[in-house]
Amino acid sequence: MSFDAVKIGLVSVSDRASAGVYQDQGIPSLKTWLQAALLNPIEFVEILIPDEQADIENALKKLADEHHCNLICTTGGTGPAKRDVTPEATLAVANKEMPGFGEQMRQISLHFVPTAILSRQVAVIRGESLIINLPGQPKAIAETLEGLKDKEGNSLVKGIFAAVPYCIDLIGGPYLETNPEVINAFRPKSAIRKPAQGNA
Numbered sequence: 001m002s003f004d005a006v007k008i009g010l011v012s013v014s015d016r017a018s019a020g021v022y023q024d025q026g027i028p029s030l031k032t033w034l035q036a037a038l039l040n041p042i043e044f045v046e047i048l049i050p051d052e053q054a055d056i057e058n059a060l061k062k063l064a065d066e067h068h069c070n071l072i073c074t075t076g077g078t079g080p081a082k083r084d085v086t087p088e089a090t091l092a093v094a095n096k097e098m099p100g101f102g103e104q105m106r107q108i109s110l111h112f113v114p115t116a117i118l119s120r121q122v123a124v125i126r127g128e129s130l131i132i133n134l135p136g137q138p139k140a141i142a143e144t145l146e147g148l149k150d151k152e153g154n155s156l157v158k159g160i161f162a163a164v165p166y167c168i169d170l171i172g173g174p175y176l177e178t179n180p181e182v183i184n185a186f187r188p189k190s191a192i193r194k195p196a197q198g199n200a
Ligand SMILES: Nc1ncnc2c1ncn2[C@@H]1O[C@H](COP(=O)(O)OP(=O)(O)OP(=O)(O)O)[C@@H](O)[C@H]1O
Pocket: 012, 013, 014, 015, 016, 017, 022, 023, 024, 025, 026, 027, 051, 076, 077, 078, 079, 081, 135, 136, 137, 138
């Protein structure tokens, strides 16, 4: 069985990582999680930038309009601090807002930290790209994408990635399939693609 290829843009927004004060862990954490979660072959396009609204907007436009990324994940710059402007940049390049992603991420994160409500993360559609903001703490990436599980690995609070494959279907992207040990994608029955009938 073959899987559609997917192109994913990764944007790490961090003053200190982009200045070399510390090594960026945002992009490696995103890549590690996405490679474990998706069965599709992935082409990543990576950008590390400081917390500057114009830089973030340019990065998002480039990934959506020139690279035609199906999914774009940002990490960092979602909080209340003066230089946190990732949600403003994301909304500035949006065709459509997808408020459910931010609402669900804050719900999930409350199970990990009481400061979850300080993240102003948003998700939007630009063209044929779904853009999702994730918080900057590297551990927050897996927490929000995957959700909360018990010791046996049963899902207690669903991660937002459960809704990403169907969202990508609806905007005309590739058919994403996930590793159920990491995350179960949900699609309405009518949208589930049957495995191709082989001759063997
Ligand atoms: N890209 C990153 N790589 C490694 N660690 C990070 C990264 N972004 C954030 N962190 C860690 O998470 C903490 C909280 O993230 P936050 O986004 O609030 O950082 P910040 O104070 O805005 O600083 P900066 O933009 O310089 O990363 C940081 O203090 C840092 O320890």
